Amino acid sequence: MDFRMMGMDSPLFSTLRHMMDTSEDIDKFYNAPTQTFVRDAKAMAATPADVKEYPNSYVFVIDMPGLKSGDIKVQVEDDNVLTISGERNREDDKEGAKYVRMERRVGKFMRKFVLLENANSDAISAGCQDGVLTVTVEKLPPPQPKKPKTIEVKIA
Numbered sequence: 001m002d003f004r005m006m007g008m009d010s011p012l013f014s015t016l017r018h019m020m021d022t023s024e025d026i027d028k029f030y031n032a033p034t035q036t037f038v039r040d041a042k043a044m045a046a047t048p049a050d051v052k053e054y055p056n057s058y059v060f061v062i063d064m065p066g067l068k069s070g071d072i073k074v075q076v077e078d079d080n081v082l083t084i085s086g087e088r089n090r091e092d093d094k095e096g097a098k099y100v101r102m103e104r105r106v107g108k109f110m111r112k113f114v115l116l117e118n119a120n121s122d123a124i125s126a127g128c129q130d131g132v133l134t135v136t137v138e139k140l141p142p143p144q145p146k147k148p149k150t151i152e153v154k155i156a
Contacts, residue, residue, distance in 0.1 A: 047084075047109040058119060058137045060084070062111065065131035066104075074126045074135055077112075080119070084135065085110040118142075 050061040062084060064072060072086040090106045115121060115137060123138035 047111045049084075049111055049113075051113065056139050058116075058139070060113065060133075060135040060137070062133045062135075063131060064128060064133045067128070067131070069128050072126075072128065072133060074124070076115075076121045076124065079121050080115045082113045082115055082124070082135065082137065083110065084113075084133070 047062065052059045052061070060082065064086075067086060067088060071088065072084070075083045075085075077083055085108070087108045088106050118140050120138045120140045124135065126133065126135045128134070
């Protein structure tokens with residue numbers, strides 16, 4: 001067998017190298033995060049929140065300037081995940097107006113919070129005032145300590 005024919009410039013090696021490079025590109029494509037995942041991750045990162053704990057409740061405070069209560073959705077998923085989401089749309093432009101600068105965020109937003117075991121997912125209230133959303137999650141009452149059970153000893 002003549003090894004000169006199997007040099008690195010041969011069409012066979014060139015084709016094999018191209019196939020291997022293509023398979024790496026395909027692998028990167030299939031393992032890349034989906035657009036939905038990237039969009040949700042950006043929406044969660046761009047929605048800051050304060051969480052406070054009180055003796056009887058947890059309070060979540062999120063700035064929602066310019067949103068109406070109908071634009072905000074508060075849900076509980078899987079009995080222990082509080083999800084706050086919505087969408088802020090760009091206001092309609094008047095004829096002839098053009099933006100000189102656009103800094104206010106528009107689009108979807110979302111935050112998810114895993115509720116602690118003592119959170120009562122059936123006792124949640126939400127209110128929005130002056131562009132600030134406040135979600136209150138009541139705590140479950142602490143479990144009562146079990147009383148010792150007395151067993152009567154019988155003499156046989």
